[in-house]
Amino acid sequence: PKVSYKETITRSAKVQGKFKRQSGGRGQYGDVWIEISPLEKGQGFEFVDKIFGGAIPRNYIPSVEKGVRQACLEGAVAGYPIEDIRVTLCDGSYHEVDSSDMAFQIAGAMALRKAMMAAFPVLLEPIMEAQVVIPEEHLGAISGDINARRGRIMGMEVKGKMQTVKVEVPQAEMFTYASDLRSLTGGRGSYTMHFSHYDQVPHKAASVIINQYQATKKHEEEEA
Template structure:
C-alpha cells in the first residue's frame, strides 16, 4: 500500500545518514523500490521503516562501498628560491601536481590535494618561505581514499 512508501523512504534516509562504512553518511545515492508485500494484521509504518533501513544497509554492504575524501584544487604562489622546499612539502601531502607556470618573478604551482592533508599548511608554508609564499584552494571533487588509510579509519571507527 502507498501509505508504507514514505516510512520505507524514512528508513533508507536514516540508514544513509548513519552510513555503512565507519559511520560516515552516504551521498549521491539513488534507490528504487521495486516490489513489496504486507500483512493486514502485522504491517505497520514502523515495520516498513525498519525494513527500508535493513534492506538499504544490506544492499550497500553487497555493493562494496568505499570511503571518499574531498580533493581540493590548490594554487601556491612561490618565489623561485623556495620552489624545491614547497614542492617537497606538497608532495608529502599526497598531492598531484598539475603544473607550474612563471608569474612575475614567482612560480605558480597548481595541484590537487586531499583536504585532510591541508590542515596546518598555511603555517608550514609561511615557515618554509619566510612568509613570502601564498596559496588558495577550493573544493574540486571527491576521490577514493587510499586502501591503507581507509583500513586505518575503519579500524579506528570500530574501536570508538
C-alpha cells in the same frame, strides 16, 4: 577540524531487510527486498518503486523510502552520508495485523545498511584546488611536500622571481598547511584554496578512517 567525507558504492547488490518482533500483544513486521546500484558522480539519491501485485501495500512504500533515506544520512561504513546511489524497492511481504509504518521504516534502513556492505563501498573525500605562490628556489621543497600530502601539481606559472604552483590536494592533508608553508619558505610563501571536487579515498587511508569509526561505535554500544 572535521573532513566532510561521503560514502558511496562501486557495484550493485540485492538484499533483504526483514524486521520481525513479537512481544506479548501486537508484533512488528516489515519485509523488503531492495537493489542498490551506483549513480554517476554528483547524481545524489534516487528511490525507485517497482512493487507490483500488492507485495507491500501502497501506504507502506513511503515508509520504506523514509527508512532508506534516514540510513543514507547516518552512513553505513564510517558514519558519513551516502550519495550517488539508486535504491530500487523490488519485493517484500507484510502481515495483516503486525505491519506498520515504523516496521517498514526499520526494514528499509536495515536493508540499506546491509546492501551497502555488499556493494563494495568506498569513501569519498573533498579535494581542494590551491594556488601556492613561492620564491623559485623553494620549488623543490614545495613539490616534495605536496606529493607527501597525496597532492598533484596541475601546472606552474612564473612571475618574475616568484612561482605560482597550481595543485590539487585532499582537504584532510591541508589543515596545517599555512604554518608548514611558512616554515618551508621562511615566511615568503602564500596560498589560496577552494573546494574542487570529491574523489575516492585510497584504500589504506580509508581503512584507518573506517576502523576508527567501528571502534568508536563498538565502544559506545558497550557503554550504552
